[in-house]
Amino acid sequence: MSGFDLVIRRARVATAADVFDADIGIAGGRIVQLGQGLPAGAREIDAAGRTVTPGGVDAHCHLDQPMAPPLRMADDFESGTRSAACGGTTTVIPFAAQEKGQSLLAAVADYHHRAEGRAHVDYAFHLIVSDPTPQVLQHELPDLINRGYTSFKIYMTYDDLKLDDGQILDVLAVAREHRAMAMIHAENADCIEWLTKRLEAAGRTAPRFHAHARPMLVEREATHRAIALGELVDVPILIVHVSGREAVEQIRWARAQGLKVFAETCPQYLFLTAADLGLDDSYHGARCVCSPPPRDRANQDVIWAGLNDGLFTVFSSDHAPFRYDAPEGKKPGGEEVSFRHIPNGIPGIETRLPLLYSEGVLAGRMTLNRFVELTSTNPAKAYGLHPRKGTIAIGADADLVVWDEREFVLTNAMLHHAVDYTPYEGQTLRAWPGLTLAGGEVVWDGRHFHPRAGRGRFLRCDPPSLLPVPPKGV
Secondary structure: OOOOOEEEEEEEEEOOOOEEEEEEEEEOOEEEEEEOOOOOOOEEEEOOOOEEEEOEEEOOEOOOOOOOOOOOOOOOHHHHHHHHHHOOEEEEOOEEEOOOOOOHHHHHHHHHHHHOOOOOOEEOOEEEOOOOOHHHHHHHHHHHHHOOOOEEEEEOOOOOOEOOHHHHHHHHHHHHHHOOEEEEEOOOHHHHHHHHHHHHHOOOOOOOHHHHOOOHHHHHHHHHHHHHHHHHHOOOEEEOOOOOHHHHHHHHHHHHOOOOEEEEEOOHHHHOOHHHHOOOOOHHHHHHOOOOOOOOHHHHHHHHHHHHHOOOOEEOOOEOOOOOOOOOOOOHHHOOOOHHHOOOOEOOOOOHHHHHHHHHHOOOOOOHHHHHHHHHHHHHHHOOOOOOOOOOOOOOEOOEEEEEEEEEEOOHHHOOOOOOOOOOOOOEEEEEEEEEEEOOEEEEOOOOEOOOOOOOOEOOOOOOOOOOOOOOOO
């Protein structure tokens, strides 16, 4: 007997560094051997020369995050991780969000309660620090970092979450001392508020005016300021969901100075534009309200270039699921409201990998290795989960995707989230996961989801692995 629980035969294995043909031997939920002609396993899957990549690591998604009534996210840990698995993602990192006046420890305890027994795939937590009191800065945050919550998000906008510059410096100092990764949502809150009031005074409240209240200069200024704050404290930072040219230029400038500034982008900045928020005053565009908003096609080209030349380290979904036609979602209280009050966020946890594989790899815009790096390996490194996650190697968890390359038109009916729409409805895709394995178990077979609620494990994260900073000027 070989001792393999499962052997995947004739795989075209792709990692961030290599592409090679091999059988994959799995035992105890981990990869234990790679080679050709491996002995028989208790179970066998013939990959028939299809591409096999590591399971995706979605390092920026929101699941069952507490919201002020009447708002409520559509996906909890059960439906969100189901959707993730069907789209090839086998590790998710959502956010334990502190409310102002609340203990950060209490926020983490609440989030564990929300996740316990529900997740189909493994998960870790980022923190959201919205109230950096002396107790949080001196005791709670350092303690949580030491206990495996090694990344946190800082907001420069949203009244209930934003920190001022002094508070940001205090939090960044904790990140430096305790080796944590600081993620920053970079938009200038005062500029947004000033523009919003002027638009409202002119009666311009339809969803499309969300983009008018958040022009690129709002993101540019905040990105520049975030970089300066990180430089002052001398700590690496990661700018999340970068949308277009002006923020990209700030990050390139920082890199030219040798600063440790990393960047993330998301599918909405490759596949949506401001036109998706509406060309008239129809409320339909509320479906695509997110922050920063999608830009234009020229900016899509800038984002594609940044994905390929090393500007971006991570490609995440920023899945923020609200139902469109629901009083707890995009129509708060059942009303069509001003853009100011539309909950920000779009669904994308299931479509992230197929979109980038189809229009990146198969369309010739991106190498297969770069795809793996952006969607799996780098997020695992950035948030202290590598090499357990993010690669196909001996000792790594057997989280794998076997790809089917076929053309089809995407519809929301195909998806497994609890949202009543996808912003990518009607998009022609060229690939979808034919199999997703989590810990060596098939959770998606290309047609059916195989539930394993409660089998997903909470992962304590190490300090971030050292990520390569691209050469100056990139």
